[in-house]
Amino acid sequence: MPERATLIDRLHVVQRGELTPARTWAYRLLAVLGALVTGGLLLLFLGLNPFSVYATMLRGALGSAGMQKETIKLMIPLCLATLGVALAFKMRFWNIGGEGQICAGAIAASYFAYFHNGLPSWLLLIVMAVAAILAGGLWGLIPAYFKTRFGTNETLFTLMLNYIVMYFITYLREGPWRNPEGGFAAMPRFTKQARLPEVPIPGVGNVHIGWIVMLVMVVALFIYLRHTKQGYELTVVGENEMTARYAGMPVKKIVMRTMFISAGICGLVGMLQVSGPDRQLTDAVANGRGFTAVSVAWLARLSPGGILIVSFLFSVLQKGCSMMQTEYRIPASMSDILQGVILFFVLGSEFFIRYRIALRKEARA
Amino acid sequence: MTEPTTAISLRGLTKAFGPVVANDRIDLDVHRGEILALLGENGSGKTTLMNMLSGIYQPDAGSILIHGKPVSIRSPKDAIDLGIGMIHQHFKLVDLFSARENILLGQGAKGGLSPDQVCARLGLKVDLDKKVYNMSVSEKQTVEILKVLTRGADVLILDEPTAVLTPQEIEALFDILRVMKQEGRAIVIITHKLEEVMDISDRVAVLHKGKNVGAIDTAQADRFVLTEMMVGRRVDLDIQRVPARVGDTILDVHQLCVTGSDGHQELQNVSFTLRAGEILGIAGVAGSGQKALCEAIAGLQEVSGGSILLDGKRIDGLSPREIIQRGVSLAFIPEDRLGMGLVGSMNIPDNLLLKSYRDQDGAFLSRKEAREQAREMVQRLDIATPNLTIPVRKLSGGNVQKVLLGREINLSPRVLITAYPVRGLDIGASMRIYDMLNEQKQKGVGVLFIGEDLDVLLSLCDRIAVLSSGRVRAIVDSRFATKQLLGMKMTGLTTDKEDAYA
Numbered sequence: 001m002p003e004r005a006t007l008i009d010r011l012h013v014v015q016r017g018e019l020t021p022a023r024t025w026a027y028r029l030l031a032v033l034g035a036l037v038t039g040g041l042l043l044l045f046l047g048l049n050p051f052s053v054y055a056t057m058l059r060g061a062l063g064s065a066g067m068q069k070e071t072i073k074l075m076i077p078l079c080l081a082t083l084g085v086a087l088a089f090k091m092r093f094w095n096i097g098g099e100g101q102i103c104a105g106a107i108a109a110s111y112f113a114y115f116h117n118g119l120p121s122w123l124l125l126i127v128m129a130v131a132a133i134l135a136g137g138l139w140g141l142i143p144a145y146f147k148t149r150f151g152t153n154e155t156l157f158t159l160m161l162n163y164i165v166m167y168f169i170t171y172l173r174e175g176p177w178r179n180p181e182g183g184f185a186a187m188p189r190f191t192k193q194a195r196l197p198e199v200p201i202p203g204v205g206n207v208h209i210g211w212i213v214m215l216v217m218v219v220a221l222f223i224y225l226r227h228t229k230q231g232y233e234l235t236v237v238g239e240n241e242m243t244a245r246y247a248g249m250p251v252k253k254i255v256m257r258t259m260f261i262s263a264g265i266c267g268l269v270g271m272l273q274v275s276g277p278d279r280q281l282t283d284a285v286a287n288g289r290g291f292t293a294v295s296v297a298w299l300a301r302l303s304p305g306g307i308l309i310v311s312f313l314f315s316v317l318q319k320g321c322s323m324m325q326t327e328y329r330i331p332a333s334m335s336d337i338l339q340g341v342i343l344f345f346v347l348g349s350e351f352f353i354r355y356r357i358a359l360r361k362e363a364r365a
Numbered sequence: 366m367t368e369p370t371t372a373i374s375l376r377g378l379t380k381a382f383g384p385v386v387a388n389d390r391i392d393l394d395v396h397r398g399e400i401l402a403l404l405g406e407n408g409s410g411k412t413t414l415m416n417m418l419s420g421i422y423q424p425d426a427g428s429i430l431i432h433g434k435p436v437s438i439r440s441p442k443d444a445i446d447l448g449i450g451m452i453h454q455h456f457k458l459v460d461l462f463s464a465r466e467n468i469l470l471g472q473g474a475k476g477g478l479s480p481d482q483v484c485a486r487l488g489l490k491v492d493l494d495k496k497v498y499n500m501s502v503s504e505k506q507t508v509e510i511l512k513v514l515t516r517g518a519d520v521l522i523l524d525e526p527t528a529v530l531t532p533q534e535i536e537a538l539f540d541i542l543r544v545m546k547q548e549g550r551a552i553v554i555i556t557h558k559l560e561e562v563m564d565i566s567d568r569v570a571v572l573h574k575g576k577n578v579g580a581i582d583t584a585q586a587d588r589f590v591l592t593e594m595m596v597g598r599r600v601d602l603d604i605q606r607v608p609a610r611v612g613d614t615i616l617d618v619h620q621l622c623v624t625g626s627d628g629h630q631e632l633q634n635v636s637f638t639l640r641a642g643e644i645l646g647i648a649g650v651a652g653s654g655q656k657a658l659c660e661a662i663a664g665l666q667e668v669s670g671g672s673i674l675l676d677g678k679r680i681d682g683l684s685p686r687e688i689i690q691r692g693v694s695l696a697f698i699p700e701d702r703l704g705m706g707l708v709g710s711m712n713i714p715d716n717l718l719l720k721s722y723r724d725q726d727g728a729f730l731s732r733k734e735a736r737e738q739a740r741e742m743v744q745r746l747d748i749a750t751p752n753l754t755i756p757v758r759k760l761s762g763g764n765v766q767k768v769l770l771g772r773e774i775n776l777s778p779r780v781l782i783t784a785y786p787v788r789g790l791d792i793g794a795s796m797r798i799y800d801m802l803n804e805q806k807q808k809g810v811g812v813l814f815i816g817e818d819l820d821v822l823l824s825l826c827d828r829i830a831v832l833s834s835g836r837v838r839a840i841v842d843s844r845f846a847t848k849q850l851l852g853m854k855m856t857g858l859t860t861d862k863e864d865a866y867a
Binding site: 245 | 376383435445473665684685686687688695705706707708709710711715718720722725728729730
């Protein structure tokens with residue numbers, strides 16, 4: 001008597017065919033929904049009404065012009081930093097050093113803000129921006145150089161470089177750049193010339209000029225990747241380094257150049273942050289954005305347009321979570337959990353976009 | 366109850382990868398004491414079928430019966446427990462271990478037979494204490510076979526076992542298989558070489574587009590019948606060696622030496638010349654230095670000695686870019702086909718730009734011309750693609766090859782180097798590629814053809830250089846050469862040069 005295979009035996013993973021883009025996005029949307037439901041269960045477990053908590057979050061992020069402004073201020077550095085790291089990712093260069101490159105840019109910009117503030121404001125701001133791009137870019141060039149020269153691992157290298165420059169800011173705060181007038185260790189606030197001008201966003205109000213920089217960079221990066229020789233080169237290097245060499249591309253040069261631009265954009269984020277909302281150099285200038293950018297870049301599948309959308313959604317989530325914390329006195333870690341759950345679901349949905357679980361049919365004897 | 370004579374029965378076995386049905390309701394029986402050849406073009410589903418038997422894939426539908434009993438093979442371990450042994454194309458051995466250690470690895474205390482007993486029974490003379498890194502390819506293969514036999518396998522599946530062997534080594538392998546057959550084991554040999562099928566098998570099962578189109582006794586088959594079953598139509602199997610006016614020497618490789626990154630001598634004093642309007646074949650078992658040779662000429666690999674001259678001027682030491690500009694085109698197809706030469710995720714126009722994008726002015730990239738070129742090429746070379754925007758990795762192997770060769774030919778090269786251009790292609794597509802190479806030859810291009818099938822080399826090339834362990838063992842005129850002679854030279858056993866009649 002032939003025994004039949006058990007149910008578990010018959011379950012297996014099957015590769016899907018190509019899904020239509022509509023179906024693909026439907027799955028991702030479903031994943032976000034699943035994340036919200038799971039998060040809701042957690043909230044329920046804490047004895048809260050998930051619907052009202054979510055409503056509060058939405059209100060906190062977008063409920064008024066003032067809140068929208070705060071959300072956009074969160075979005076500007078996140079979006080720009082993501083554009084930066086995404087450029088390196090497109091080349092399969094795992095730049096996890098956005099955090100440090102932001103700090104390097106911030107330090108360079110602050111140097112001019114503190115010690116050369118006699119310049120006319122427009123000139124000073126341009127000098128600060130250029131200095132930040134160079135400093136960030138050079139900081140990113142170090143791991144790129146070692147990678148092309150000695151084949152070092154850029155993931156570890158960029159990660160470790162973060163801590164050096166982050167603690168260097170602490171050193172500046174404790175020592176050379178410490179505000180002598182302040183009671184506790186902090187660096188002085190910028191003078192007026194070193195602060196970014198504000199430009200109104202229709203319906204929202206005045207936000208520092210970074211939002212224009214952000215929109216310009218989204219378009220610029222799109223063009224750079226799709227319609228320039230350099231964008232083509234870095235895509236080929238990312239896809240297959242051997243092919244790039246075979247086609248006669250100067251691979252090392254391309255890696256260094258791309259990494260310089262990637263890190264330079266992150267450096268600019270540092271300048272916009274100190275000169276915009278912060279108005280001084282603090283050790284919280286990067287505030288984890290270099291790391292969040294990695295998740296945003298993946299969720300947006302490295303496309304500049306996608307980065308704009310996803311970084312907006314992420315900022316809504318962050319702003320909403322901070323509102324939730326104050327209003328419901330939920331510990332801050334709850335918002336981290338919620339963000340983690342969303343990431344888990346959305347990244348997990350990629351598996352179901354490519355595969356499905358199927359039941360094997362038994363052949364009739 | 367007597368032992369059933371059917372070792373394996375497959376009933377309605379189906380496996381799909383997305384929209385591609387790799388195996389469509391396959392019924393197949395393998396008897397004890399027979400050698401069954403599983404024949405089919407690349408992509409016809411041979412390997413998928415065997416991977417389901419060895420527990421690597423799970424079938425979507427259908428059942429597998431071993432000795433008449435339905436079984437569920439969930440892992441390679443299940444397969445081994447059921448007595449199914451698979452010999453893969455790529456060996457899975459620990460280099461630093463001896464043959465014996467590799468064979469006993471992971472077997473625990475159970476294990477029925479010792480390796481020595483198995484050797485004795487098969488009449489094999491194998492040094493079981495030799496380390497794997499000292500072994501030749503065929504010795505490694507023997508170790509793999511011993512490995513599955515000591516685990517009690519009575520069904521043996523060999524996936525293209527002859528691809529890496531010389532003609533002499535293939536004979537030795539076939540002798541082993543015949544002994545095992547006499548012992549009553551069932552043997553399945555996957556191949557696409559017709560000569561081997563005729564030589565070794567008792568029965569042939571032919572797969573075409575995922576379906577079993579029938580099994581016949583080898584005695585009743587011939588090359589033409591099998592080809593027709595395999596391809597689905599009649600095919601002219603004759604490769605033409607077209608006459609062309611042979612011109613001056615274009616490429617002169619002189620005493621070329623290449624040292625690999627691990628200090629291994631990849632090439633030793635390799636010398637040959639390539640003239641305009643000729644196809645020079647390079648024969649040799651896999652890993653004899655073909656890759657280093659291609660890469661050295663293309664400037665991708667540092668040369669440690671000797672020189673490479675193009676039209677009398679040295680090109681060794683130049684950058685790949687400069688070598689491309691001087692008219693040397695390399696169309697190198699490694700095993701995974703897209704490894705070098707094409708970018709799998711990019712579409713045809715973007716792949717055509719790979720070598721020409723730098724000739725455009727300014728910082729921006731215009732794709733207009735490339736799209737035109739792609740459209741023209743798709744038509745001229747009969748490339749099957751739904752549109753110009755899909756990534757080339759989604760095209761079939763033959764079409765990928767046409768894109769690659771087509772691009773290289775569009776650059777109007779002086780020297781065209783092509784390595785394994787028909788690997789994985791069906792017969793019709795292969796013939797088209799040979800035609801393209803012949804056209805180039807007639808135009809006065811010097812073609813360097815690195816091949817693996819000796820029959821093809823002999824009928825297509827004007828001269829053949831035999832590589833073995835990084836040395837040129839002979840350069841022969843293919844009109845006077847035989848497969849046996851090439852095979853002898855490929856093993857590198859004879860001393861070189863003295864009978865090189867070029």
